[in-house]
Amino acid sequence: MVRGLVAGACVLAVVTGCVGVEPTHGPSGAPVPTLAYRITQSLSTEVGPRLAGTPHEAAARAWAVRWFKELKFSRVSVEPFTIKGWVREREEASIVSHGGQALAVTALGGSISTPKGGITAPVAFVASYEDLLAAPPGSYAGKIVFVHDRMKAARDGSGYGVAVRKRSRGAIEAAKRGALALVIRSVGTDQTRFPHTGHMNTDKAVKAIPAAAISNADADQLERLQAMGAAVRLKLVLKTRSFADAPSGNVVADIVGVEKPEEIVLLAAHLDSWDLGTGAIDDATGVAIVVAAALKAAGPEMKPKRTIRVVLYGAEEVGVLGGDPYAKAHAGELSKHVMATEADFGTGRVWRFASKASEADLPFFDSVAAGLRDLGVERGNNSSSGGADIAVLGKAGVPIVGLTQDGTTYFDYHHTANDTLDKVDPVALEQNVEVYARVVRAFANR
Amino acid sequence: MVRGLVAGACVLAVVTGCVGVEPTHGPSGAPVPTLAYRITQSLSTEVGPRLAGTPHEAAARAWAVRWFKELKFSRVSVEPFTIKGWVREREEASIVSHGGQALAVTALGGSISTPKGGITAPVAFVASYEDLLAAPPGSYAGKIVFVHDRMKAARDGSGYGVAVRKRSRGAIEAAKRGALALVIRSVGTDQTRFPHTGHMNTDKAVKAIPAAAISNADADQLERLQAMGAAVRLKLVLKTRSFADAPSGNVVADIVGVEKPEEIVLLAAHLDSWDLGTGAIDDATGVAIVVAAALKAAGPEMKPKRTIRVVLYGAEEVGVLGGDPYAKAHAGELSKHVMATEADFGTGRVWRFASKASEADLPFFDSVAAGLRDLGVERGNNSSSGGADIAVLGKAGVPIVGLTQDGTTYFDYHHTANDTLDKVDPVALEQNVEVYARVVRAFANR
Numbered sequence: 099m100v101r102g103l104v105a106g107a108c109v110l111a112v113v114t115g116c117v118g119v120e121p122t123h124g125p126s127g128a129p130v131p132t133l134a135y136r137i138t139q140s141l142s143t144e145v146g147p148r149l150a151g152t153p154h155e156a157a158a159r160a161w162a163v164r165w166f167k168e169l170k171f172s173r174v175s176v177e178p179f180t181i182k183g184w185v186r187e188r189e190e191a192s193i194v195s196h197g198g199q200a201l202a203v204t205a206l207g208g209s210i211s212t213p214k215g216g217i218t219a220p221v222a223f224v225a226s227y228e229d230l231l232a233a234p235p236g237s238y239a240g241k242i243v244f245v246h247d248r249m250k251a252a253r254d255g256s257g258y259g260v261a262v263r264k265r266s267r268g269a270i271e272a273a274k275r276g277a278l279a280l281v282i283r284s285v286g287t288d289q290t291r292f293p294h295t296g297h298m299n300t301d302k303a304v305k306a307i308p309a310a311a312i313s314n315a316d317a318d319q320l321e322r323l324q325a326m327g328a329a330v331r332l333k334l335v336l337k338t339r340s341f342a343d344a345p346s347g348n349v350v351a352d353i354v355g356v357e358k359p360e361e362i363v364l365l366a367a368h369l370d371s372w373d374l375g376t377g378a379i380d381d382a383t384g385v386a387i388v389v390a391a392a393l394k395a396a397g398p399e400m401k402p403k404r405t406i407r408v409v410l411y412g413a414e415e416v417g418v419l420g421g422d423p424y425a426k427a428h429a430g431e432l433s434k435h436v437m438a439t440e441a442d443f444g445t446g447r448v449w450r451f452a453s454k455a456s457e458a459d460l461p462f463f464d465s466v467a468a469g470l471r472d473l474g475v476e477r478g479n480n481s482s483s484g485g486a487d488i489a490v491l492g493k494a495g496v497p498i499v500g501l502t503q504d505g506t507t508y509f510d511y512h513h514t515a516n517d518t519l520d521k522v523d524p525v526a527l528e529q530n531v532e533v534y535a536r537v538v539r540a541f542a543n544r
Numbered sequence: 545m546v547r548g549l550v551a552g553a554c555v556l557a558v559v560t561g562c563v564g565v566e567p568t569h570g571p572s573g574a575p576v577p578t579l580a581y582r583i584t585q586s587l588s589t590e591v592g593p594r595l596a597g598t599p600h601e602a603a604a605r606a607w608a609v610r611w612f613k614e615l616k617f618s619r620v621s622v623e624p625f626t627i628k629g630w631v632r633e634r635e636e637a638s639i640v641s642h643g644g645q646a647l648a649v650t651a652l653g654g655s656i657s658t659p660k661g662g663i664t665a666p667v668a669f670v671a672s673y674e675d676l677l678a679a680p681p682g683s684y685a686g687k688i689v690f691v692h693d694r695m696k697a698a699r700d701g702s703g704y705g706v707a708v709r710k711r712s713r714g715a716i717e718a719a720k721r722g723a724l725a726l727v728i729r730s731v732g733t734d735q736t737r738f739p740h741t742g743h744m745n746t747d748k749a750v751k752a753i754p755a756a757a758i759s760n761a762d763a764d765q766l767e768r769l770q771a772m773g774a775a776v777r778l779k780l781v782l783k784t785r786s787f788a789d790a791p792s793g794n795v796v797a798d799i800v801g802v803e804k805p806e807e808i809v810l811l812a813a814h815l816d817s818w819d820l821g822t823g824a825i826d827d828a829t830g831v832a833i834v835v836a837a838a839l840k841a842a843g844p845e846m847k848p849k850r851t852i853r854v855v856l857y858g859a860e861e862v863g864v865l866g867g868d869p870y871a872k873a874h875a876g877e878l879s880k881h882v883m884a885t886e887a888d889f890g891t892g893r894v895w896r897f898a899s900k901a902s903e904a905d906l907p908f909f910d911s912v913a914a915g916l917r918d919l920g921v922e923r924g925n926n927s928s929s930g931g932a933d934i935a936v937l938g939k940a941g942v943p944i945v946g947l948t949q950d951g952t953t954y955f956d957y958h959h960t961a962n963d964t965l966d967k968v969d970p971v972a973l974e975q976n977v978e979v980y981a982r983v984v985r986a987f988a989n990r
Contacts, residue, residue, distance in 0.1 A: 520764060
């Protein structure tokens with residue numbers, strides 16, 4: 099349910115916000131709310147956590163339909179699909195060898211449960227995913243494997259790809275080697291006790307084992323005990339639940355072009371979030387950026403030459419499950435998608451314009467990029483995938499623009515309980531809106 | 545149990561640490577471990593959380609006895625006393641009016657349980673403790689009272705006294721006005737989803753109600769919903785347990801003076817911690833500072849003129865319950881306590897020397913303060929209470945030195961799960977040790 103949703107045209111009020119919402123201040127100290135900030139605030143406050151396949155994600159779809167209609171988008175529709183649902187019900191871990199100290203732990207998305215009484219076992223310390231791969235079969239029989247390499251912060255988020263392998267495939271590789279369970283140092287760059295959840299892969303050929311992440315501070319605690327020469331034993335209790343045919347869906351809305359309505363400029367973000375936080379930077383800001391940028395690009399008359407389409411994808415976090423349904427449902431018009439871009443990297447300023455364009459089209463892409471220089475955006479390469487949800491479009495030949503945001507602090511909050519509205523920088527958010535709007539305007543009115 | 549405790553004289557190793565502990569780096573980037581850092585690390589890692597009256601606090605006493613003996617203190621003793629024990633077993637809260645969003649919540653120390661099914665009720669927003677006091681009887685009948693003023697950060701921690709009133713007496717005052725339960729914005733200066741626990745008072749004349757704190761980010765969420773005009777309903781589920789005659793105790797250790805052994809310079813810190821974190825800055829750093837400073841002041845020969853005594857108090861967090869037992873057990877020698885000081889404010893640098901001295905003695909105190917100027921310490925006033933545990937000594941006429949640490953960030957972590965070793969600045973810790981050592985040396989060898 100989306101109770102307390104702001105009513106009527108009030109969502110367009112710019113300065114004072116709706117129904118008495120006071121201007122808020124973000125990290126940059128700038129007064130808000132702008133439209134983008136209010137969208138971020140509304141989704142993360144009134145809907146809050148919205149795990150894919152749950153009633154909370156359904157509430158987010160209803161929320162999106164309402165905002166789109168109030169903002170005068172056309173052809174607003176929900177394009178439903180079903181997924182395998184998954185929810186966490188209980189998660190606890192403790193250092194039984196050292197007074198039963200509680201660890202800050204969270205199940206990885208898709209993990210099975212432990213037996214009801216949990217798993218208590220010695221810890222096998224594994225310094226990296228490479229070390230895990232290098233271990234022979236049987237290495238971890240009877241053990242809880244703890245993979246504890248630390249993610250490095252970087253503006254382009256490049257530390258994620260390296261660090262996330264232990265989350266994506268760690269349980270599979272540990273199980274192959276006899277482990278009872280997998281515990282990982284969180285894939286995150288903060289120094290707190292927030293564990294970072296996230297999707298894990300499964301492999302039908304390998305026995306599933308429970309998998310969880312502990313916070314960086316807790317991972318340090320285990321490393322210290324190991325360095326002291328202590329034999330470390332953990333207890334892990336996870337209770338999760340999976341269910342078939344859980345409803346999800348993409349929400350699609352257009353600002354119909356007046357000259358070439360069949361040609362589409364597509365902006366993407368995802369509606370679902372992890373359950374621990376309120377999904378403010380992942381991905382309410384993305385939703386806000388693409389909606390606000392679409393309107394800004396269309397102008398007050400709402401009459402772009404080509405159609406500007408916003409697609410708010412469902413079920414991104416749990417395996418990027420919305421991309422294929424969209425591509426399938428719109429297979430007939432994919433050749434008319436003149437450009438697709440996505441916003442799913444938080445609230446940092448855009449600093450790079452990458453692309454995937456044909457050689458013939460590169461001069462135009464270059465000219466669009468050149469028009470962003472005053473906003474601090476440099477030209478990136480021409481091998482952008484554009485983002486998770488639209489990767490399938492890129493593969494189908496849709497030209498892609500990838501606008502890289504500054505992700506230096508993004509992974510401090512990513513997939514944690516601490517992903518809340520206060521982490522949003524309203525000034526950087528507006529830079530994003532302006533960058534996306536210029537790009538969309540250029541393609542829509544080309 | 546304190547397994548994995550470093551063995552034998554190894555605790556005095558300075559550079560490489562004990563049994564393979566690698567040098568660690570703190571926020572200032574300085575390599576460690578010094579003795580003070582290793583004490584902090586050992587207590588917060590090997591013992592971890594040590595709630596008063598539990599086996600974990602008993603483990604901390606055993607830990608302290610072992611360290612004192614290994615560090616060649618004399619007359620090491622545990623002075624036991626009993627307290628009313630209290631533990632938390634379950635704590636959950638959710639915004640039932642808005643999709644059941646989970647709140648980051650923790651019971652206040654001493655809170656009673658809710659009924660098993662929790663309390664679900666509309667929220668009465670109360671902007672401050674003053675507003676709570678101003679409300680007439682019956683104002684909050686059938687409501688969960690939410691007191692949501694925000695604590696201000698300050699170097700001297702002065703925001704705490706103002707903000708903590710809602711935690712100490714909020715439940716009493718809300719109950720007087722008919723409330724079903726109290727929820728407060730955490731008494732803390734961070735912007736995260738860590739709730740801050742802490743002791744609450746009780747009043748036998750007033751019906752007890754359950755009381756809990758939510759994080760600053762969650763408090764903001766509720767404020768936003770209120771600002772949007774929404775009717776906010778919460779569900780609160782607390783399960784806690786109290787038990788009589790829980791063991792606690794103070795650990796006392798001396799470096800016996802060679803000229804006037806009966807005269808005592810007392811250094812205090814507290815051994816117990818809250819259960820959510822590992823009590824690194826509250827108060828493992830205090831323990832480390834006073835132990836390391838006592839040794840430094842005594843010099844390598846361990847032959848001060850007067851006795852240097854370290855008292856590691858028990859049960860500070862749950863109502864400062866160790867102060868009276870010490871004063872009672874040592875009533876006969878209180879007049880021989882020539883000075884008492886305490887360390888219980890984290891890891892920030894000392895910037896002020898306050899005191900409580902007789903007029904005749906002031907020139908000497910002034911000269912001690914003057915000897916700290918090169919360490920950035922200024923002279924404070926002469927009305928210091930010295931700290932919670934030693935306040936009773938000050939009232940009994942023991943001269944007091946109050947060394948004020950920089951507490952600007954202390955309340956970001958205070959009483960949260962996030963109070964862990966990584967928050968300790970090893971460079972500032974050493975400044976503390978040097979300041980305390982100079983003060984103790986001056987009094988011990990006067």
